[in-house]
Amino acid sequence: MGLARSRGGVVVLAGGTGGAKLARGMLDVVGPDELSVIANTGDDIEIYGASVSPDPDLITFWLADLIDERGWGLRGDTFAVMDGLRQLGADVWFSLGDRDLAWCLERKRMLDAGMTPTRALAELASRIGVGARVLPMSDQPWRTRVNGMGLQEFLIRERGQGPISELQLGQSTGPDHGPPPPSPEVREALTAARVVIIGPSNPAISIAPILSVIGDALVGAAAPVVAVSPVVGGQILKGPTDAFLEFFGVAASAEGVAAFYESRHTGLLDGIVSDEAPLGALPGLTIDTLLADPSARAHVAEQVLAFAESLRG
Numbered sequence: 001m002g003l004a005r006s007r008g009g010v011v012v013l014a015g016g017t018g019g020a021k022l023a024r025g026m027l028d029v030v031g032p033d034e035l036s037v038i039a040n041t042g043d044d045i046e047i048y049g050a051s052v053s054p055d056p057d058l059i060t061f062w063l064a065d066l067i068d069e070r071g072w073g074l075r076g077d078t079f080a081v082m083d084g085l086r087q088l089g090a091d092v093w094f095s096l097g098d099r100d101l102a103w104c105l106e107r108k109r110m111l112d113a114g115m116t117p118t119r120a121l122a123e124l125a126s127r128i129g130v131g132a133r134v135l136p137m138s139d140q141p142w143r144t145r146v147n148g149m150g151l152q153e154f155l156i157r158e159r160g161q162g163p164i165s166e167l168q169l170g171q172s173t174g175p176d177h178g179p180p181p182p183s184p185e186v187r188e189a190l191t192a193a194r195v196v197i198i199g200p201s202n203p204a205i206s207i208a209p210i211l212s213v214i215g216d217a218l219v220g221a222a223a224p225v226v227a228v229s230p231v232v233g234g235q236i237l238k239g240p241t242d243a244f245l246e247f248f249g250v251a252a253s254a255e256g257v258a259a260f261y262e263s264r265h266t267g268l269l270d271g272i273v274s275d276e277a278p279l280g281a282l283p284g285l286t287i288d289t290l291l292a293d294p295s296a297r298a299h300v301a302e303q304v305l306a307f308a309e310s311l312r313g
Contacts, residue, residue, distance in 0.1 A: 009034050009035070009036055009189060009192045009193050009194065010026060010030050010034050010035055010036070010193070010194065010195055010197070010305065011036050011037075011038060011189050011190060011193040011195070011196045011197070011223070012026055012035070012036070012037045012038070012196075012197045012198075012199050013037075013038050013196065013197070013198045013199055013201075013207055013210050013211075014037050014038070014039055014040070014055070014059055014199040014201055014206070015039070015040035015055045015199075015201035015202060015205070015206020015207060015209075015210075016055060016058065016201045016202060016206050017058070017071055017201075018199060018200035018201045018202075018228075018230050018291065019037075019059070019199025019200060019201035019206065019207075020055075020058050020059045020062040020067075020199075020201075021062065021291040021297055022197070022199045022200060022228060022291060022297065022300065022301060022304070023035070023037045023059055023062065023063065023132075023199065024062045024063060024065075024294075024297055025291065025294075025296075025297030025298045025299075025300055025301035025302075026197070026301040026304075026305070027063055027132055028294070028297070028298040028301065029298055029301045029302045029305060030305070032130070032131030032132040033131070035132040035133070036132065036133040036134075036135060036189035036193075037059050037063075037132065037133065037134045037135065038135050038137055038186055038189065038210055038214070039053075039055050039056040039059050039134055039135065039136055039137060039210075040055045040056075040137060040201070040205075040206045040207070040209050040210050041053060041055065041056065041117070041136045041137055041138065041141075041142065041209070042142060042143055042144035042151060042169070042170065042205065042206075042209035043055065043143075043144060043150070043151040043152050043155075043205070044141065044143065045094070045150060045152050046108075047094055047096075048081075048085075048096065048101060048104075049105065049108065050096070050101060050104035050105045050107070050108050051104055051107045051108040051111055052094075052096065052104045053104075053107070053117070053121070053136065054072070054152065055206065056121055056134055056136055057100075057103065057104075058072055059134050060121065060124070060125050060128070060130055060134050061073070061074060063125075063130045063132055063134065064125075064128045064129055064130050066128060068097075073096070073097045073100045074097055074099045074100050074103075077097025077098060077099050077100055078097060078098045078099075079095065079096075079097055079098065080098055081096075081098050081101055082095050082096065082097075093153075093156060093157045094152060094156055094157075103124060106124065107120050107121070107124060110123065110124075116139040116183065117136045117139050118135055118136055118139055118183045118185050118186075121134060121135075121136060122134075133185070133189065135183065135185050135186050135189060136183065136186075137182065137183075137186065137209065137210045137213045137214065138179075138180040138181065138182055138183055138186070138213050139180075139183045140180035140181070141180070142170040142179060142180050142209060142212070142213065143170065144167070144168065144169055144170065144205055144209055145166075145167075145168040146164060146166065146167055146168075146205075147164060147165055147166050148166060151205060155240075160240040160243070162240070162243045163243075164243055164244060164246075164247040167204065167205075167244070167247055169205075169208050169209050169212050170209060170212050179212045179213050180213060181213070182213050182214050182217070186213075186214065187217075190214065190217060190218070190221070190223075193221075193223040194223055194309070194312070195223050195224055195225075195226065195305065195308035195309060195312075196218060196221070196223050196224070196225045196226070196308075197225075197226050197227075197228065197304055197305070197308060198225065198226065198227040198228065198261070198269075199228055200228040200229060200230035200232075200289065200291075201230065202230065202240075202241045202244060203230070203241070203244075203245065203257050203260050203261065204241070204244035204245060204247070204248060204260070205244055207261075208260075208264060211261070211264055211265060211268070212264075215264060215265040215268060216265065218265070218268055219265050219266070219267050219268055220267065223312075224270040224271065224308050224309075224311040224312055225268055225269055225270050225271075226269070226270060226271045226272065226273060226304065226307060226308040226311065227257065227258065227261060227269055227271075227272050227273070228272075228273045228274070228289060228300075228304060229253075229254040229257045229258075229272060229273065229274035229275075229276070229289065230257065231252055231253055231254055231256075231257065231274065231275075231276070232275060232289055232290055233275065233290075234253070236252055245257075245260060248260055248263070250263075253276065254272060254274035254275075254276045254284075255276075257272070257274075258272050258282060269282060270283065270308075270311045271283040271284060271285065271307060271308065271311050272284050272285075273285045273286075273287065273289065273303075273304050273307060274286065274289060275287065275288055275289050275290075283311060285303065285304070285307040287300065287303050288300075
């Protein structure tokens with residue numbers, strides 16, 4: 001798109017729709033060879049005998065231009081299996097399209113055969129023509145729980161209804177109960193990054209789980225770290241982001257988002273992008289961040305990238 005490039009890759013941290021849309025725009029700007037997306041796996045779930053990884057799959061479907069208009073799953077998918085399960089009396093609270101279910105069953109087969117989640121997703125992505133790398137934040141489970149239940153159960157079965165009384169960012173079965181290590185592929189992407197961009201996904205349940213795994217590595221890294229606020233026009237466009245930010249005692253604003261990230265990892269951010277006025281001492285870029293269509297997504301991605309590159313030492 002005419003922007004002069006520096007050497008190194010572009011890394012986007014993403015969870016749900018906002019981060020996936022920005023990643024899709026970035027694909028148009030830098031191409032697949034330069035783009036790596038580190039995806040949240042905190043809401044992964046095993047169900048219907050399949051291994052479901054909602055955020056990495058959502059991002060992959062966006063990059064393949066296969067996302068359905070409803071905002072999740074594969075475009076034009078059918079739901080015969082879910083309908084059949086309901087007819088048999090099953091409690092179908094988590095809905096997967098037929099092709100989406102096939103995708104997740106194939107992932108389960110690969111995992112059972114010894115592949116890592118990263119390798120399995122790479123294989124699946126290649127089969128639908130995705131050249132950019134979509135990397136699970138870790139190859140080990142690190143599940144988010146809300147009010148004592150899995151995140152998908154809270155968001156779908158409970159419809160994300162508050163109040164939020166408990167949020168556990170990661171549940172480990174390891175001996176130290178600490179976050180798992182990032183995969184070698186994530187480490188490689190971060191080492192080679194010229195910029196790291198935190199996408200406009202839910203800071204608390206989409207980005208914070210990723211940061212719990214890689215945040216310490218980002219603080220003081222050579223690549224500048226820039227966050228894009230998910231607050232557009234003073235509002236959250238999708239999902240219960242405001243409720244989760246309220247749980248952490250921060251406002252649903254660009255300033256609140258920056259404060260949240262700073263509270264998790266002091267010195268993490270080198271800059272923030274939002275449609276609000278610049279925030280004090282933290283370098284800021286004020287632009288229209290609405291990712292409404294392909295042209296807007298590419299335009300926002302190009303501006304975010306240029307801003308991040310201007311912060312390099």
